[in-house]
Amino acid sequence: MTITGKIYGINGPVIYVKGDPGFKMSEMVYVGKDRLVGEVIALSRSQTIIQVYEETTGLKPGEEVIGSGDAISVTLAPGIIGNIFDGVQRPLSEIARHSGAFIDRGISVESLDSEKKWPTHMTVKDGDAVTGGTVIATVPETHALEHRIMIPPNLSGTIKNVVPDGDYTIHQVIATLTDYSGHEIPLTMVQHWPIRVPRPTRQRFPSDRPLITGQRILDTLFPIAKGGTAAVPGGFGTGKTMTQHQIAKWCDADLIIYIGCGERGNEMTQVLEDFSKLKDPRTGNSLMERTTLIANTSNMPVAAREASIYTGLTLAEYYRDMGYHVAIMADSTSRWAEALRELSGRLEEMPAEEGFPAYLASRLSAFYERAGFMETLNGMEGSVTIIGAVSPQGGDFSEPVTQNTKRFVRCFWGLDKSLAYARHFPAIHWLTSYSEYVRDLTPWYETHVGRDFIPCRTRILALLTKESELNEIVKLIGSDVLPDDQKLVLEIARVIRLGFLQQNAYHPSDTYVPLAKQLKMMETILYLYDKCEALIGLNMPMSLLREDRIFEEIISIKYNVGNDELDKFNEYHDNIDAFYQRLMDENA
Structure with missing residues (x-):
């Protein structure tokens, strides 16, 4: 039996229905002669409140509200990937075909293409026992993803009448499930699931x-x-x-x-x-x-x-x-x-x-x-x-x-x-x-990238934090009065910011960087810092270190070393060693 009610108040997207017609909480309803999609959001003996998912202009008191009997749900089947939907899973391409560039009020289109035939490979046979989540068929939805047709989470039983492999639409019956009470349930590729209810897991x-x-x-x-x-x-x-x-x-x-x-x-x-x-x-x-x-x-x-x-x-x-x-x-x-x-x-x-x-x-x-x-x-x-x-x-x-x-x-x-x-x-x-997540992910990084990854990360963050503290001093008294070891921190932090943190989304080698290269970049920057720190410890002024191009060289690693050219990092380590030795020889 279809449950209906009458509108007696409208406030923007909120509709009031007098009394309690018998709608359920979160039930999907159709409002007015245009059958606008709505959802029941509050119930009391005196009134039912509905939020409408479409423009309510033109609605008037006295128009009918029809219940669907189900909650707002999505249709789950092959055809979701590559699609563009509105907020209630109506495909915009279909809407455009029916009503042009603007969405007509009350437009009703199927969420997924019900006429397209999908090449289906059945993975169960007659007599198999299945439970919720069991994969009964696979469909190549796109080149990248295989769609796995599953038993709905709330069903279990025995499979029979399994169709042979072939091309089927999403609504064709591909098997029959006999549940443990003897009921026969036809199975298609389609599931419906209420959007506000999380799907169950083990x-x-x-x-x-x-x-x-x-x-x-x-x-x-x-x-x-x-x-x-x-x-x-x-x-x-x-x-x-x-x-x-x-x-x-x-x-x-x-x-x-x-x-x-x-x-x-x-x-x-x-x-x-x-x-x-x-x-x-x-x-x-x-x-x-x-x-x-x-x-x-x-x-x-x-x-x-x-x-x-x-x-x-x-x-x-x-x-x-x-x-x-x-x-x-x-x-x-x-x-x-x-x-x-x-x-x-x-x-x-x-x-x-x-x-x-x-x-x-x-x-x-x-x-x-x-x-x-x-x-x-x-x-x-x-x-x-x-x-x-x-x-x-x-x-x-x-x-x-x-x-x-x-x-x-x-x-x-x-x-x-x-x-x-x-x-x-x-x-x-x-x-x-x-x-x-850093602590939880540390074992993974140590196993798959290298034991030095997290220690390098810690040192990089410490240098950036130190730079922030020093910048507060620089704002007050200028950078000239800082000791050379602190000037070095500012310089290395600049290298980290420009050479490591800043990334060019349009450069082929820099738009995506694998973890192995990220570790090598951190190691190289910190190796330069350690060598420079040793030179500063020998009373060499920071101004002398800055005269060399080594800092700019390290910044340019992100562009000059390809993602599959990790051997090149050895050259940069050699360049840093040569820079260190040159300064040692000149100031011996």
């Missing part, structure tokens, strides 16, 4: 291996683990989106889900165009072959912005359950928090700090807690890593969204306006950023 693993990004400041100084969480806060123009683009292109995740949440429409258009042109460095094909984009721009309805985050998360968890490592780029969680604030205001809830709702912290924690490195129901390993951009107004990191985000993430990459304006990319400041 167990959570500790964060013991890094997500390698090829960005030196991230991999070396502030690493993130697979299944970890990171925040990228920064004011306007500091490079949040650019940083996420670089990570999306180069990180060693199997799949990227990019959620454009409340960003400017023209910026999102640029993201969509850029991603479609980018080449995947792993396969040489388009990066879209392992990317899904969810676009919900600032001019789209505010309620759908709030849902888009959960839509992206659920898609990520689905691919994690297949045994893949998924990285989510959420750009930006501040716009999502602003959507919460607007809806909270419409509902006349008591505001907390800066007008945000009192439940802001719990919503942020629930979002980031869905990250993790898991053992899936089918015994495979998969992870969801969440990297959320934060856009504090005026670059003020003390505002509520940034402060609450810091409570729930273990990696904080603080973008600095002065670095960005000085064209220092990535503009991540080494003094305001931190990573709590």
Whole structure:
């Protein structure tokens, strides 16, 4: 029986229905004659409150609200990768075909192509016992990723009527499941899953291996683990989106889900165009072959912005359950928090700090807690890593969204306006950023990169911290009065900043740097420091050391040594030895 109610009040995207028609909490409903998509967000005997994911202009009291009987869900099947969806998983390409450049209100299109036939290889046979998560078939979704058709998490039983290998649509029955109570359930490639409910797993693993990004400041100084969480806060123009683009292109995740949440429409258009042109460095094909984009721009309805985050998360968890490592780029969680604030205001809830709702912290924690490195129901390993951009107004990191985000993430990459304006990319400041994963990842670095990696990192950070302390003195009394050993610290810190931390996204050798080269670069810089320190200890003035080109030579390593030319580092060590010996001979 279809449950219906009548609208008696409208406040922007918030609709009020008189009494209790019998809707369930979080149920998806269709509002008005245009059948606008909405969700039940509050229930009482006197009224039902619904948030509508589309523009409510033209709605009037008395129009009908029809319940669907199900929660807001996403459709999970082959065809997700390479697609571009809005906040409630409607494909923008299909919408454009039906209604042009703008999304018509109440437009109803299927989330995935139901007519396309996929080459399907069955991995089970009649009589096999299966449980939730068991892979029953595989489909080559793209050149980069194989889609694994799984039993829904809440089902188990015995398989029969398995179809032969061949081409099938996502809605064709490929097997029948007889559950333990004797019911027969037809199985297709499609699953539906409510976006606000985390998908189940068997167990959570500790964060013991890094997500390698090829960005030196991230991999070396502030690493993130697979299944970890990171925040990228920064004011306007500091490079949040650019940083996420670089990570999306180069990180060693199997799949990227990019959620454009409340960003400017023209910026999102640029993201969509850029991603479609980018080449995947792993396969040489388009990066879209392992990317899904969810676009919900600032001019789209505010309620759908709030849902888009959960839509992206659920898609990520689905691919994690297949045994893949998924990285989510959420750009930006501040716009999502602003959507919460607007809806909270419409509902006349008591505001907390800066007008945000009192439940802001719990919503942020629930979002980031869905990250993790898991053992899936089918015994495979998969992870969801969440990297959320934060856009504090005026670059003020003390505002509520940034402060609450810091409570729930273990990696904080603080973008600095002065670095960005000085064209220092990535503009991540080494003094305001931190990573709590370093201790967990140390055994991995020692095993896979070298035992010197973490000690070198520690020394590099110590030199940068010392430089900051010395700069405070320099501001007061100038650099001339510093002793030579402190002048050397300033010079080596300059080499670290320009030669190691600063990275050129457009240079073939510098846009991505493997960990082995990162270690060699650190060792070379510290070897130069040790030799110079020995010379200073012999009372040689810093001005004499600066006359040599050796410091500029070491800065240029990032361009002059290719990622597969690590033997060249021996030449730089020889050059440093020659520089040391030359000065020793001249001043003997």
